[in-house]
Amino acid sequence: MFRGASAINLDTKGRIAIPKRYREPLHAEFNSQIVITVDFQSPCLLLYPFDEWSKIEAKLLLLSDTRATERAMKRLLLGYAHECELDGNGRILLPPPLRQYANLEKRAMLVGQLNKFELWDETAWQKQIEQSRETIQSEEFADNERLADFSL
Template identity: 50%
Template sequence: MFRGANIVTLDAKGRLAMPVRYRDEILASSNGRLVVTLDVTDPCLCIYPLAEWSLIEDRLRALPSLREETRRLQRLLIGHAVDLELDGAGRVLLPPRLRSQAALDKRAALVGQLNKFQLWDEAAWDARCAEDLQRLQEPGALPDDLLDLIL
């Protein structure tokens, strides 16, 4: 289970050093193998342990292929998916095209999302957090079923 936000640095080659606290779980659950793809709703990347990504692929495969929405989702998620593997130093090499799509440069935020990570440009992450906090302070911003989860 991945949680927390970590500010990380991408090196000149686009390698991301996975924080030590996540490495054992990634090695245990997926033998160090990950899949990175676009996030279809936020300007960031999603990084899944291979075992979790396999579940996503199974669900995508089960969708009716005659629906345009299904094909669009499959094109974006599967079409941009790239296999990664932790190297001996716990790093993964992010493809230039995906780094560009998410506007990733040097400093990024690796954000645990339970079964996956989101990888944001640090400034975009800070802006989104500020926006989310502001919106959640508005009256009625959270429906009761969501509010009950945290109270």
């Protein structure tokens, strides 16, 4: 399970180094295989261990190609999907279209989300944090039945 936020840098070739604390689990459990795609609701990338991505593909397979919204989701997620493997230094290369989608240039945030990572431009991440705080304080959040009994 992946948790926590790590500030990372893109090198001049568009590579990121996965923090050391994640490398061994990724290698041992997932043979260092990762699938990267876009988040269709936010300007960030999603990095899935290959086994987790296989579960997503099984769900996508059930979506209709004749319903516009389902087809659009499949087109975005699968069209941008890129398989990669951590190199010997724990790095992965982000293809230019993925970097452009998330506006990634130099400074980024790699954020653990249990079964996947999100990869954000550092400035966009900070803006998103503020928006999340506002959402949590909103009436809509208070009226969410799924969160009614959630406590820390």
